[in-house]
Structure formats: structure tokens, C-alpha cells
Amino acid sequence: MNNTANTLEKTHQPAPTHSKKYYRKKRWRETRKKILLNWQLYILILPAFLYFFIFHYLPMYGIQIAFKDFLPASGIWESEWVGFEHFIRFFDSYYFWDLIKNTLGISIYELIVGFPLPIILALSLNEAKDNFYKKSVQTVTYAPHFISVVVMAGMVIAFLAPTTGIINHAIQLLGFDPIPFMEDPKWFKTVYVMSGVWQNTGWGTIIYLAALSAVDPQQHEAAIVDGATRWQRIWYINIPTIIPTMVILLIMNVGNIMAMGFEKILLLQNPLNMESSNVIATFVYQAGLLDGQYSFAAAVGLFNAVINAILLVSVNYIARKTSETSLW
Amino acid sequence: MNAHSHINDLKSDRIFKFFNYSFLTLALSIVLYPLIYIISASISSPTAVNSGEMWLFPKDITFEGYKLIFENDAIWRGYLNTIMYTALGTSINLAVTLPAAYVLGRKDFVGRNFFTGMFVLTMFFQGGLIPTYLVVKNLGLIDTIWAMVLPNAAAIWNIVIARVFFQSTIPIELEESAKIDGCSNFKLFFKIVLPLSAPIIAVMALFYGVGHWNSYFNALIYISDRALYPLQMVLREILVLQDMASQSTNVTGSMAEAIHSKQQLAAIIKYGVMIVSTLPIIIVYPFLQKYFVQGVMIGSLKG
Structure with missing residues (x-):
């Protein structure tokens, strides 16, 4: 697949003959290549991602207790909804x-x-x-x-x-x-x-x-x-x-x-x-x-x-x- | 005519200068006076301080307060705990902030907008005190060292400042040629980018370090074990709670006596502990002021 794409580019085929789908696929292939090439960058950002996920986004999920009768014993999910009480x-x-x-x-x-x-x-x-x-x-x-x-x-x-x-x-x-x-x-x-x-x-x-x-x-x-x-x-x-x-x-x-x-x-x-x-x-x-x-x-x-x-x-x-x- | 207006201008300039320097001197005195007062009060006899006899320079000099501070186990333990939290917390901060800031500054990083958006959103919307507390509690961090360092492992504002620094000081050609030489992203970051980034590492370490040193709120909500109290919690008892206890006049008997003796102790040591607790910052501040200011300026470029 990759090879054909390359040869197509090299021979300067007129662009309009390709469908939108082709371009979308091609772009995705390039993106995937960039992601695989730079996989180490994702390791570098992982600690920050985990931090924001755990200490900022989990609390946002926890906001729902404002609409529930939260009991520590039953946890956030199991507690009963009470609306705007x-x-x-x-x-x-x-x-x-x-x-x-x-x-x-x-x-x-x-x-x-x-x-x-x-x-x-x-x-x-x-x-x-x-x-x-x-x-x-x-x-x-x-x-x-x-x-x-x-x-x-x-x-x-x-x-x-x-x-x-x-x-x-x-x-x-x-x-x-x-x-x-x-x-x-x-x-x-x-x-x-x-x-x-x-x-x-x-x-x-x-x-x-x-x-x-x-x-x-x-x-x-x-x-x-x-x-x-x-x-x-x-x-x-x-x-x-x-x-x-x-x-x-x-x-x-x-x-x-x-x-x-x-x-x-x-x-x-x-x-x-x-x-x-x-x-x-x-x-x-x-x-x-x-x-x-x-x-x-x-x-x-x-x-x-x-x-x-x-x-x-x-x-x-x-x-x-x-x-x-x-x-x- | 011309000469006349020129002289007028000089005169208005002189008046302006006079008022301007007066204003600056006023600002200087207002800020400086309490600082000098604390230093003087810490080495004056509490009687002279409380009666108002001591108002600028030390009077009846005594080092009793400092002696009591050095004999106080709670202050020592708090000091050591705070040093530990500051060292560990700042290390974690740097390990989280610097790599993230570098990656977010890389134009070829797929997902840059997603991660930036995810981090920046927390500036405007947060879960709030109670949901955050519940997360920390469910992770089993209550009454552990980790409650002091993990919930503040990074600050979005500092990530932004570091990102601006990386983007503006690390030439993109350097990264490109390193990559052509077959240098991995890890190597690029640790061996090339970080050694070039001493100023931003210093600024970040200072910002985070001062934050850890001065913080009390995490300890207030997450720590109940007194052996883990940081210095600021010990200070809170000496500087703030003693005073509140003095207002509840209804206590009697041995309880009142205990409070009274604690109050006397607090009266002697309170100015000294203000100095002792702020000492590390006072010592480094004049040398590092430049870096703090730089940090704020980088931030303002982006703000």
C-alpha cells in the first residue's frame, strides 16, 4: 500500500483522479507514521496526562454527587439520584x-x-x-x-x-x-x-x-x-x-x-x-x-x-x- | 516666549519628580516597616513589644524566643517535613512539567491540540474541593506524604511558561539535525534540550519550591497525623489558633491554664517563627529575584 502511494506521487499523477476517501486514507497513513515515529513523545507527556486525568478529570466526574445522596460506603456510582435537592x-x-x-x-x-x-x-x-x-x-x-x-x-x-x-x-x-x-x-x-x-x-x-x-x-x-x-x-x-x-x-x-x-x-x-x-x-x-x-x-x-x-x-x-x- | 515656556517645563518636571519620589518612598516605607518591625520584635522582650515601647528598633534585646524555637520539637519536625515535601514535590513537578511542556511545543506532535486543550480546560473548570478530596481519599493518599505532593504535581500555568521558553529558545534546526543523525526523542530531550534549558529549570524549581514551602491547605485537609505536619501547619497553631483560643473566654480551670501558658509561649516566639520559617526564602530571594521576574514576564507574553 505504502509503495503504491509513493510511486503515484513520484510520477506526478494528476490529483483530481483520486477520490476524497483516498486523500483521507493517505493523510491518516501519514499521521500514523508520525505517531509511530514519535512514540517516545507520548511517553514524555504521559505523567502530565495521568496527573490531569486523575486529579482534575476524575473530580469532574465526581461532581455528579452534587445531584446525588452520596454515601461513602456505596460509592459515587451507586448513590441515589436526588436531582436539585x-x-x-x-x-x-x-x-x-x-x-x-x-x-x-x-x-x-x-x-x-x-x-x-x-x-x-x-x-x-x-x-x-x-x-x-x-x-x-x-x-x-x-x-x-x-x-x-x-x-x-x-x-x-x-x-x-x-x-x-x-x-x-x-x-x-x-x-x-x-x-x-x-x-x-x-x-x-x-x-x-x-x-x-x-x-x-x-x-x-x-x-x-x-x-x-x-x-x-x-x-x-x-x-x-x-x-x-x-x-x-x-x-x-x-x-x-x-x-x-x-x-x-x-x-x-x-x-x-x-x-x-x-x-x-x-x-x-x-x-x-x-x-x-x-x-x-x-x-x-x-x-x-x-x-x-x-x-x-x-x-x-x-x-x-x-x-x-x-x-x-x-x-x-x-x-x-x-x-x-x-x-x- | 520660548525660553519662558522652557523654564516652566523644567519647573513642572521638578514638581513631578518631587511627587513621584515621595510616592515611591511612601510605598517603600509602607512595605518595609512591618518587615523591620518583625525582625526587631523577634529579638526584643515580649513586654516591650506588647506595650508598644518597641516600635522600630529592638528594645531590651533577648534571644529567649529563638532559644525556645530551637528547643521546640514540633517546629523542628515541621521544618524537616517541609524540606522533604519541598524536595520531593519540586522533583515531581519538574519531572511532570518539563517533558510535557517540551512535547506540547513540538509542532510535529500529533495530538498537540488535544492535550493542550485537555490541560488548559482545567484552568477554567475544576471538580472543586469536595470531589477532589474524594479522589485523594479513594486513592488512599490521606495521611501519607503523597497527599502533599501528588495533587499539585503540575500547574498548567507553569507548563505554558515552560512551553513558551522551549519554543523560543531551542532552535528547530537543532532538533531536525539531531533527528537526521538518528537521535531518538528521548535522547534529544534529555541530552540536548534539557542541558540548554538551565534558566527555565531554575524558574520552575523556584516557582514550585516556594509554593510547596508556603502551602498549608493540602496539609489542612489531607493530613491529620501530627508527625506529618509541615511547618506551615505548626505555624498556624502558634500564630493563628492561639489567638482564637484567647477569644473563647468560657474555658476554665486547668484547660484555661494550659491555654494561657501556650499563649505566653506563642507571645514570645511568634515573631521569631515568622523569621525562621521564611528564612530560606529570604536568603535565596535577592539572588533569584531576577529569575522570578523573568518567569512572570514569559508568562505575560502568552497571557
Whole structure:
């Protein structure tokens, strides 16, 4: 078979005489040859394939327990279907709206405060011509990114302690009463967002600084000749350059709105601030892994993931329509 | 007229510069102050720290905290466990990530789109906490070392970064001529591609290594045997749970005493453990900062 194909090609037979089927067969033969020739590549990718299959796709199969009454003894397949029972129970529960409010509240607060700051800091760093000072600021502001979330939570708790924390000492020095930051629910979101700002703003500038380095210096020279001030040059040259980066990061942030850093929330949570610190993700952990309501918790988690996916797709759609930059 | 506007410009430039450097100095101070405070607090007497007398430089210097840390078995065990998880976990990460990234970058790899799609989809949709937990449980990994390393054996984002690196730095001619010389794909990857890829191996090892070092959540849900606790779980007890215990005021008697003595211990050692646990990262960070930044930039090209 192979031989005839080769001779046909060599003698330059006019192509139209062959049927579609012939070409399909020929292409398949070539593909098969490539696969057999490169069989070792499949061995190289096998570990990654197995990893994603076992730890990402098997859990996706397991999502069905959200629609079942899962009993560990009978396994996923044997457990009984209950339809949307768990979802309805969740929607009807008294804590449903609190969870939604806290989840969205913390995320949106974080987005509004945390999104512009790296941009401002990057623009400012970009204007600093003193290289040593610039490097020092970068080195110091990147560093908190590497502090573990447990140490971060420990710092927050220690600094904000009502009687021993340094921040409350400062507040008292200014003549005010100490604030029970960790115990008063109304402070929780601010504490969460501000500690995140402290930890991540510096690291967030890297991507913008990379985008800013792509600005053509000639554009600035021309603007200087035309008498543009520093502000004008930032506003009309630098900012337009980084807008695509901003849009992409904005989409990715909105796509994460329901899945914010819940590891930190879990650590900062305590019975007194629960009212404003209980978010969907920590609730799933509590209900599923601590209380053992696997099916119910999986349903809540699935609800969260679906909302998240809808948000991501819509924001991407809006971005594509309005700015021609989008993830896909 | 012209000269006049020129002078004006210089003046506005100076004002701009002043504000810009003030802003940067403000940012620098805000980030730096807590870091200095922790270092100073770790070697000051707890009384001076808690009363607010110590606010910048160490006061009543004492190394009692560090002494207690070095005598603490739980911290030592956690440290050793974390070193083990980080070493084993990072090795597995590299063994999974690098070959996969290389293969996905090969244009002549049949099934490239299928595998890429299969991996990237997990960025947007996942089984979620409970189904993943059940898989790990059914595999019998609970309370084993493997629960600490296998569920995070690869990160799709890092595979993408490594793939971009391979595609942009390994010339395709090199691969072609190697193949003509009868070099197998294994040989090509291990003997030619990997030796040329030291920078990306470093970046990947750093990204994954820091992740393992700092992670607590896997241990929280998969490990209940205290002998297997990583450092971050021990830290959580010292830094976070002690504080919570202090808020539940209803405990009485010997229980309250036990909590109280633990709190006192925590008060003395808490700043020290923050430093001790972050030390390895603090030491390597200045030398490796460049690589971290490179990693993020490669990622951003693709993002």
C-alpha cells in the first residue's frame, strides 16, 4: 500500500483522479507514521496526562454527587439520584444571601482597591530615572509576595491585636480608642483587602513594567519637542500602551471573583467576625470536610463554579466588544 | 516666549519628580516597616513589644524566643517535613512539567491540540474541593506524604511558561539535525534540550519550591497525623489558633491554664517563627529575584 502511494506521487499523477476517501486514507497513513515515529513523545507527556486525568478529570466526574445522596460506603456510582435537592436546600437556607453578599463584597472591594494600585505604582516606577532607588523599591515591594499565607495571617492578627498590636498602639497615641479589628465584623473586609494590597501590589507591577518597557522612546522624544509635560506623556503615551494588559488582567480578576484567596480568609476567620467573613468557599470547606455533608457541599461548590464561569465569559464578551482585547 | 515656556517645563518636571519620589518612598516605607518591625520584635522582650515601647528598633534585646524555637520539637519536625515535601514535590513537578511542556511545543506532535486543550480546560473548570478530596481519599493518599505532593504535581500555568521558553529558545534546526543523525526523542530531550534549558529549570524549581514551602491547605485537609505536619501547619497553631483560643473566654480551670501558658509561649516566639520559617526564602530571594521576574514576564507574553 505504502509503495503504491509513493510511486503515484513520484510520477506526478494528476490529483483530481483520486477520490476524497483516498486523500483521507493517505493523510491518516501519514499521521500514523508520525505517531509511530514519535512514540517516545507520548511517553514524555504521559505523567502530565495521568496527573490531569486523575486529579482534575476524575473530580469532574465526581461532581455528579452534587445531584446525588452520596454515601461513602456505596460509592459515587451507586448513590441515589436526588436531582436539585441540595441546590434548593442551599438557596432556601437563611445564610444563602449572607454568603453571596460576603463573597461578592470581598471580591469587588479587592478589585476596586487592588486593581489600580499596581498600575499606579508601575507608572511611577517607570518615571523614576534613578536606577538604584528604583531597584531598591522593586526589591522591597516584591518581597512580601513570598511570605506564606499563614505568616501573613499571623502578622495581621499580631499587628491588629486590640491591646498589644502596634496599630492599636498608634491609634491610641493619636488619642482614639483601640479598634477590635479582628473581632468586629465590619472591619473584616478592609483587613482582608488591605493586607492583600500590602502583600501583592509590588509583585503586580512586574507585568505592567514589562508592558511599559515596550514604549518606543522616540514617541517620548517627539512629545517633548512638541512641549508635552510629564503628565501628558504618561496620560497619552504610557497609559494607552498598557491598556491591553489592563484589560486582560481585569478579565482574569473578574473570572476569579467567586474564587478569591479563601486560604487567607479561612485563617483570619473567627467566631466573632463570621458574620462578614463567611464566604462560599469557606462554607464549602466547613460543610463538606468538617461536617461531612459531601453532596451538599459539592452542590454549593458547583454553584460557585458555574457563577464564576458565567462571569468570566460575560466579561470576556464585553471586553471583546468594547476594546478588541480579550482572552479568547 | 520660548525660553519662558522652557523654564516652566523644567519647573513642572521638578514638581513631578518631587511627587513621584515621595510616592515611591511612601510605598517603600509602607512595605518595609512591618518587615523591620518583625525582625526587631523577634529579638526584643515580649513586654516591650506588647506595650508598644518597641516600635522600630529592638528594645531590651533577648534571644529567649529563638532559644525556645530551637528547643521546640514540633517546629523542628515541621521544618524537616517541609524540606522533604519541598524536595520531593519540586522533583515531581519538574519531572511532570518539563517533558510535557517540551512535547506540547513540538509542532510535529500529533495530538498537540488535544492535550493542550485537555490541560488548559482545567484552568477554567475544576471538580472543586469536595470531589477532589474524594479522589485523594479513594486513592488512599490521606495521611501519607503523597497527599502533599501528588495533587499539585503540575500547574498548567507553569507548563505554558515552560512551553513558551522551549519554543523560543531551542532552535528547530537543532532538533531536525539531531533527528537526521538518528537521535531518538528521548535522547534529544534529555541530552540536548534539557542541558540548554538551565534558566527555565531554575524558574520552575523556584516557582514550585516556594509554593510547596508556603502551602498549608493540602496539609489542612489531607493530613491529620501530627508527625506529618509541615511547618506551615505548626505555624498556624502558634500564630493563628492561639489567638482564637484567647477569644473563647468560657474555658476554665486547668484547660484555661494550659491555654494561657501556650499563649505566653506563642507571645514570645511568634515573631521569631515568622523569621525562621521564611528564612530560606529570604536568603535565596535577592539572588533569584531576577529569575522570578523573568518567569512572570514569559508568562505575560502568552497571557
